[in-house]
Amino acid sequence: MKGIFILMVTVLSWxxxxxxxxxxxxxxxxxxxxxxxxxxxxxxxxxxxxxGVKRKALVYTPPGYSKSKKYPVLYLLHGxxxxxxxxxxxxxxxxxxxNLYAEGKLEPMIVVLPNGRAMKDDRATGDIMAAxxxxxxxTFQGDLLDDLIPFxxxxxxxxxxxxxxxxxxxxxxxxxxLNFGLGNMDVFAWVGGFSSAPNTQTPEQLLPNPxxxxxxxxxxxxxxxxxxxxxEITKRTHEYLAQHQVPHRYYVEPGGHDFKVWKNDLxxxxxxxxx
Ligand code: FER
Numbered sequence: 001m002k003g004i005f006i007l008m009v010t011v012l013s014w015x016x017x018x019x020x021x022x023x024x025x026x027x028x029x030x031x032x033x034x035x036x037x038x039x040x041x042x043x044x045x046x047x048x049x050x051x052g053v054k055r056k057a058l059v060y061t062p063p064g065y066s067k068s069k070k071y072p073v074l075y076l077l078h079g080x081x082x083x084x085x086x087x088x089x090x091x092x093x094x095x096x097x098x099n100l101y102a103e104g105k106l107e108p109m110i111v112v113l114p115n116g117r118a119m120k121d122d123r124a125t126g127d128i129m130a131a132x133x134x135x136x137x138x139t140f141q142g143d144l145l146d147d148l149i150p151f152x153x154x155x156x157x158x159x160x161x162x163x164x165x166x167x168x169x170x171x172x173x174x175x176x177x178l179n180f181g182l183g184n185m186d187v188f189a190w191v192g193g194f195s196s197a198p199n200t201q202t203p204e205q206l207l208p209n210p211x212x213x214x215x216x217x218x219x220x221x222x223x224x225x226x227x228x229x230x231x232e233i234t235k236r237t238h239e240y241l242a243q244h245q246v247p248h249r250y251y252v253e254p255g256g257h258d259f260k261v262w263k264n265d266l267x268x269x270x271x272x273x274x275x
Pocket of ligand 1: 078079080081134170171172173197198199
């Protein structure tokens, strides 16, 4: 009996110590406050050589944005049912970040909200699980690297080097962020997936050379709600990273597959970025 108890305590402490200590954003973190400085949201339209059409994205510039400075950039990707408006409408990144700037908790950064479904009709209509629509989420790698990032770097006051680019996303966008970010570690130094979906490559495909991540990344973040049926994808990635001693934040929080979790993730990671 005593043996079983000791075993249970040991297993529990392993579980706890392997996951990041969970901090949850305080009440009001996502509520618009009066009398604070605000960032701006632009809708941009860029020429995509990858898709062959003009494509839209949103760009949030921080309070006090000035062309005489240069800013790092966070590219923040949506899920399978979303488009460039999904984060803005459901995740209110502009409100969360305005509040954090007012508290002096962020390094000033630009946030780009792309449309990660890189195809001519990129609306989230009809059967969003259709093969051509799912494939468009992998086509987005070319659009991001060859079209969108160069556009942002030509048109905004941006620090255009690896140390000043972050790639994060939720669900399908989490899979994209891990696939493209770890596949292009000379482009991005800050990479993370929230509740990453089955489009996430296997750990061996993501990181065939774990040493490269140790050398090049400033932050590798993987998080998931403990009630999310996609938890296994984040867990298997964590286990591989742990096995190969790749530094990373494994952040398992209470919750399911929804914006309550993703807003909290944004609150946490934005305070780590570019510091
Ligand atoms: C799947 C389950 C979930 C899948 C994608 C998702 C392509 C994506 C969910 C989301 O983005 O919220 O089997 O296959």
